Amino acid sequence: MRIFTGNANPELAKKMAAHLKMDLGRVEIKKFPDGEIFVKIKENIRGRDVFVVQPICCPPNENLMELLIMMDAMRRASAARITPVLPFYGYARQDRKDQPRVPITAKLVANLLVAAGASRLLTMDLHAQQIQGFFDIPVDHLYAAPVMVKYLREKGLKNPVVVAPDTGGVSAAYAYSQMLECGLAVVAKQRKGPTEVEPLTLVGEVEGCTAIMVDDLTTTAGTLTSAASLLKSHGAAEVYAAVSHATIVKQGVERLEASDLTELIVTDTVPLTHKTKFPIKVLTVSELLGEAIVRIHENQSVTSLFIS
16 A cells, blocks of 8 residues: 655645555656646556545645646556545535536546546545545545544533534534534525625524534635624624635635634645634544545445544
8 A cells, every 4th residue: 555645735644644654655746847747656556555645625726637647647657546535525516507508517527537547536525425426436435523523522612502504514513413412503594606695594592502613614714704693693602613624715814813703623634825813723634534544445444434
């Protein structure tokens, strides 16, 4: 077994390798003057079980192309099996044709990964579960919930209530509420545009409680901050947010700093690209991903990794 990493999130790959007490595979990645990417695998991988850690995060097009080129190089170097490890599956929000003449880009990315030589896929907290069906190869789908729940339990929050910041997140919020053995509430919203949302109403009781919003990703923080304002207006004592993928842009940082949120809890599936004074707790999923890699390599079950 060998683990390689691209340039999207090398720190996470290093933590995974350290947990497995392995060295990362040697690879040369450089750009030609015109911006084209060149990859050379600098060790023998013939007949090896190869894993490539590369979230499709900012800049997504470059990181995706780098991953595809790495996989092609590995296939031509006679690797026995190539498993792309995508802690964050970019383009996942484009998972359906909800208006005329638009693409289903999440499916296109799946096609590209398979065409480049993927034998199976390891990913975490997909934006839409049905993306697994876009692949005709095995997909191992992990959840950050066990890592998040452990941290939330350790904080000892008083009278917690898990909140879904929109109706699409009810299923995940319910799972968190079961693990934390607490109540559940839902914020119903209406999206006004790509970066703006307007909360409509709150279903559930949060007065005097510590609200914990859970979501799979945040970029502009519009949903989280507007929902936090609504929760505060309904008497929530504190409002936390637990988000798996923090693809936060500058606008999101500004919104967080002006929000009613107490703390944002995220994982290191993608690197944080903007500095802020707002309290952001970053939890690592390196052990979870590392353990999954070992189990995939040894043909063992990964189901027990879902249990917190």
